[in-house]
Amino acid sequence: MRLAFFGGIYSNHLALAAAIADARSRGVDAMWCLGDLGGFGPHPDRTCELIRNNNVSVVQGNYDHSIGHGLNDCQCGYTDPRDNHFAQLSYDYTLTHNCDDHRTWMRTLPAQQRVEFDGVRLLLCHGSPRRTNEFLWDSTTSTQFLAKMCDNNACDVILGTHTGLHWQRTWDERGAVSTKSRGFINVGVLGRPENDGTINVWYTLLRTGGDVGAGEAPLPWEVEFVPLIYDHERLACEMRDERLPDEFIQTILTGWWTTCLEVLPSKERRRGQW
Amino acid sequence: MNSVANPEQLPIVELGSLDELWFQVAGTRCNLSCTHCFISCSPHNDSFGFLSFEEVERRLLEAVEWGVKEFYFTGGEPFLNPQLVAMLERTLAFGPATVLTNGTVLKPEWLERLRAAEQGSLYSLEFRVSIDGPTPELNDPIRGPRTFERAMQGVDLLVQFGFLPIVTMTRVWDEGQDHEILGRFRDVLRQRGYGRARLKVLPRLLLGAEANRTCGYSSSDRVTAEMLIGYDQSQLVCQHSRVVTDRGIAVCPILIDSPGAILGDTLQAANRSFAVTHGACATCYQFGAICTNPSHK
Numbered sequence: 015m016r017l018a019f020f021g022g023i024y025s026n027h028l029a030l031a032a033a034i035a036d037a038r039s040r041g042v043d044a045m046w047c048l049g050d051l052g053g054f055g056p057h058p059d060r061t062c063e064l065i066r067n068n069n070v071s072v073v074q075g076n077y078d079h080s081i082g083h084g085l086n087d088c089q090c091g092y093t094d095p096r097d098n099h100f101a102q103l104s105y106d107y108t109l110t111h112n113c114d115d116h117r118t119w120m121r122t123l124p125a126q127q128r129v130e131f132d133g134v135r136l137l138l139c140h141g142s143p144r145r146t147n148e149f150l151w152d153s154t155t156s157t158q159f160l161a162k163m164c165d166n167n168a169c170d171v172i173l174g175t176h177t178g179l180h181w182q183r184t185w186d187e188r189g190a191v192s193t194k195s196r197g198f199i200n201v202g203v204l205g206r207p208e209n210d211g212t213i214n215v216w217y218t219l220l221r222t223g224g225d226v227g228a229g230e231a232p233l234p235w236e237v238e239f240v241p242l243i244y245d246h247e248r249l250a251c252e253m254r255d256e257r258l259p260d261e262f263i264q265t266i267l268t269g270w271w272t273t274c275l276e277v278l279p280s281k282e283r284r285r286g287q288w
Numbered sequence: 289m290n291s292v293a294n295p296e297q298l299p300i301v302e303l304g305s306l307d308e309l310w311f312q313v314a315g316t317r318c319n320l321s322c323t324h325c326f327i328s329c330s331p332h333n334d335s336f337g338f339l340s341f342e343e344v345e346r347r348l349l350e351a352v353e354w355g356v357k358e359f360y361f362t363g364g365e366p367f368l369n370p371q372l373v374a375m376l377e378r379t380l381a382f383g384p385a386t387v388l389t390n391g392t393v394l395k396p397e398w399l400e401r402l403r404a405a406e407q408g409s410l411y412s413l414e415f416r417v418s419i420d421g422p423t424p425e426l427n428d429p430i431r432g433p434r435t436f437e438r439a440m441q442g443v444d445l446l447v448q449f450g451f452l453p454i455v456t457m458t459r460v461w462d463e464g465q466d467h468e469i470l471g472r473f474r475d476v477l478r479q480r481g482y483g484r485a486r487l488k489v490l491p492r493l494l495l496g497a498e499a500n501r502t503c504g505y506s507s508s509d510r511v512t513a514e515m516l517i518g519y520d521q522s523q524l525v526c527q528h529s530r531v532v533t534d535r536g537i538a539v540c541p542i543l544i545d546s547p548g549a550i551l552g553d554t555l556q557a558a559n560r561s562f563a564v565t566h567g568a569c570a571t572c573y574q575f576g577a578i579c580t581n582p583s584h585k
Binding site for chain 1: 305307351352353354355356357358382383384406410411412413414450451452466467470484486487488522581582583584
């Protein structure tokens with residue numbers, strides 16, 4: 015099987031349209047979005063329409079839970095006043111620009127989903143299986159923690175998003191880092207670039223069974239992180255027209271994060287400009 | 289879950305999952321004697337002793353089975369323990385590590401080794417440097433003469449070695465002034481060459497030296513069983529942490545010196561519920577996740 019996973023869309027409907035087309039051109043059998051449809055970008059309704067019209071299954075993110083229930087904030091869990099200021103601007107815009115039909119639909123989305131392909135048990139969630147808004151960063155999440163989470167949830171692979179940075183780790187039954195059968199995959203996000211000075215965004219392909227590349231000892235599954243180019247200048251233009259903060263627009267145009275930086279651990283923070 | 293608590297029921301919190309394992313690595317020994325220290329650390333307080341390298345390694349191995357996510361090193365001043373650098377090097381093979389330091393005793397040769405250890409690891413090594421405000425006038429009356437400048441030199445050194453220390457301050461001002469104080473601190477750090485300063489504010493804990501300086505907690509500063517109904521208990525440190533001390537495993541880093549805080553000799557023995565009946569538990573309840581890093585949420 016060939017499966018495509020999109021992380022947070024953050025209303026980047028142009029990247030989402032490009033990702034759906036790219037995934038289809040690669041012959042994927044199914045597509046999922048792991049939540050956080052809105053926030054940051056313009057015209058949140060357009061993202062919902064694309065998702066609902068293209069047979070993309072969705073797991074509920076903290077943003078979708080908040081917008082669906084009309085809560086006061088996005089539940090992203092920022093601790094810094096400046097980060098919270100920008101998060102609130104983005105949330106208030108998204109809340110007032112989503113139609114009732116989409117909001118009702120968001121309330122019905124599952125918090126997680128279990129699927130099995132070719133004997134590989136996948137658990138799809140937004141942050142972590144135990145908490146929708148848990149940040150699992152590459153440099154602050156130990157392998158034994160991930161191994162225990164897989165054991166507790168009786169699955170082989172956990173897929174999540176939420177942090178905005180793609181990464182993966184695999185391990186064997188004893189928890190050692192290796193290329194064995196268990197794994198955690200952060201599928202990245204389509205919403206904004208990865209704070210590395212490039213303007214592309216990322217999504218993830220997962221192959222199982224006969225679609226896994228040939229090798230001496232083929233693994234039960236394999237991952238490919240896909241860098242995606244889209245019309246980022248048009249997105250910036252739409253954001254300007256919607257009077258979204260210039261700080262957000264700069265991120266789209268430069269590839270460097272300008273907000274929501276305080277939750278980054280030091281290894282991830284050092285890779286950015288700010 | 290019951291919707292109404294019995295008034296005589298204790299506010300009990302279970303260990304949900306052991307996410308953070310703390311090491312009280314320097315016991316209660318510190319080169320400073322801050323007036324607000326919640327466990328009264330000082331050069332002469334030996335009520336808790338140093339941990340050995342072997343003890344830390346034994347607990348790291350034990351932690352694998354528990355799925356511990358992160359490791360924290362505290363004291364006292366952790367760098368007074370001559371084996372700290374070796375302990376951190378070893379820890380980075382098991383998971384991310386954070387050191388809570390006052391920044392006044394750091395040596396370049398230690399930081400050189402630690403930078404190499406972090407670069408060779410999957411995981412982040414974080415430094416939290418305690419400085420109580422952006423000026424000597426705010427900090428020094430609490431932490432001691434010239435400690436502001438000495439700690440800032442520690443921050444300079446960490447930045448020089450490529451670390452991004454989290455400057456951690458205890459709120460010794462009104463909460464409404466947070467925005468202004470954080471802004472001033474960012475300016476001060478920027479002027480010293482630390483342009484992307486990371487800051488964390490901690491609430492004051494009315495224990496230890498701080499209880500002697502103030503009136504401490506009143507009997508009404510308590511968490512009740514009813515207050516836990518519908519409350520997200522993962523906000524409480526004791527729901528996801530334990531502390532290795534030379535006297536045994538303690539429930540949380542704040543209460544190590546309080547009655548009933550030592551739960552047993554092994555992580556297994558310390559896997560039991562705790563009644564959050566201390567005054568400091570009310571502070572933890574009010575502010576949430578006070579001991580962990582901002583990236584932990």
